[in-house]
Amino acid sequence: MRGVARFLKNLVRPEPLAPMVIDAGGTSLPVVFRKNANARRLVLRFSRDLSEVRVTMPGRVSRNEAMAFVNKSQGWIEKQLAKRETQTEDPSRVLFRGEEYELVYTGELRGLISIDLPQARILVPGDKAHAPRRLADWMAREAKRELTEASHRRAAEMGVHVSRVSVRDQKSRWGSCSSSGDLSYSWRLIMAPPHVLDYVVVHETAHLRHMNHGPAYWRLVLKHCPNAADAKDWLKANGGKLHRML
Numbered sequence: 001m002r003g004v005a006r007f008l009k010n011l012v013r014p015e016p017l018a019p020m021v022i023d024a025g026g027t028s029l030p031v032v033f034r035k036n037a038n039a040r041r042l043v044l045r046f047s048r049d050l051s052e053v054r055v056t057m058p059g060r061v062s063r064n065e066a067m068a069f070v071n072k073s074q075g076w077i078e079k080q081l082a083k084r085e086t087q088t089e090d091p092s093r094v095l096f097r098g099e100e101y102e103l104v105y106t107g108e109l110r111g112l113i114s115i116d117l118p119q120a121r122i123l124v125p126g127d128k129a130h131a132p133r134r135l136a137d138w139m140a141r142e143a144k145r146e147l148t149e150a151s152h153r154r155a156a157e158m159g160v161h162v163s164r165v166s167v168r169d170q171k172s173r174w175g176s177c178s179s180s181g182d183l184s185y186s187w188r189l190i191m192a193p194p195h196v197l198d199y200v201v202v203h204e205t206a207h208l209r210h211m212n213h214g215p216a217y218w219r220l221v222l223k224h225c226p227n228a229a230d231a232k233d234w235l236k237a238n239g240g241k242l243h244r245m246l
């Protein structure tokens with residue numbers, strides 16, 4: 001009987017932190033809830049790729065209160081989605097190693113992508129329709145070279161071993177580290193200033209020693225990258241922009 005009662009109770013009242021799905025202007029949007037004893041109030045924000053809404057709940061807030069808060073925020077959520085969808089970057093400009101360049105599609109049939117430093121231009125040959133794709137591939141190659149070199153250098157400094165370095169175009173994170181020592185990065189880090197790329201490399205390489213974000217891990221990161229906080233702030237403020245270019 002008690003088992004049945006508990007079953008019915010769970011049917012009526014779902015787990016306090018079970019995710020829900022809301023309809024935001026025709027888009028089904030998952031909402032995930034997180035308890036945080038240190039939070040002072042309910043906070044609602046988007047994941048970086050806008051694929052879900054995250055609600056932080058202070059210790060004493062109930063699921064019903066959190067859901068009421070989500071309902072009340074519906075208008076704001078829809079407005080944010082609409083705003084981000086129309087937000088685009090100037091297609092004739094691009095960031096590379098933290099500097100802004102004008103993109104020039106030369107239309108020349110042959111030749112390699114080159115940088116005209118004095119005039120801050122990147123010259124891309126080939127037909128215009130495929131030029132952005134070609135530029136993205138070129139940047140991914142540059143990123144792989146730089147991230148591989150930096151990862152091995154940092155690993156040697158920390159006395160750890162890197163197996164393989166790869167680059168991808170994943171939206172959810174800038175880097176990851178597997179237990180077998182493989183490091184993977186977003187190639188878009190090549191657009192960011194060098195100290196930001198370096199921080200992500202230190203962050204991932206340090207995981208080869210500590211597979212967590214504990215105090216010893218952060219001590220190691222800060223020892224090798226004293227500006228970690230600046231780099232994190234830069235990514236928070238500009239990360240979305242990197243994903244909207246190319």
Ligand SMILES: [Zn+2]
Pocket residue numbers: 203207213
């Ligand atoms: Zn990490």
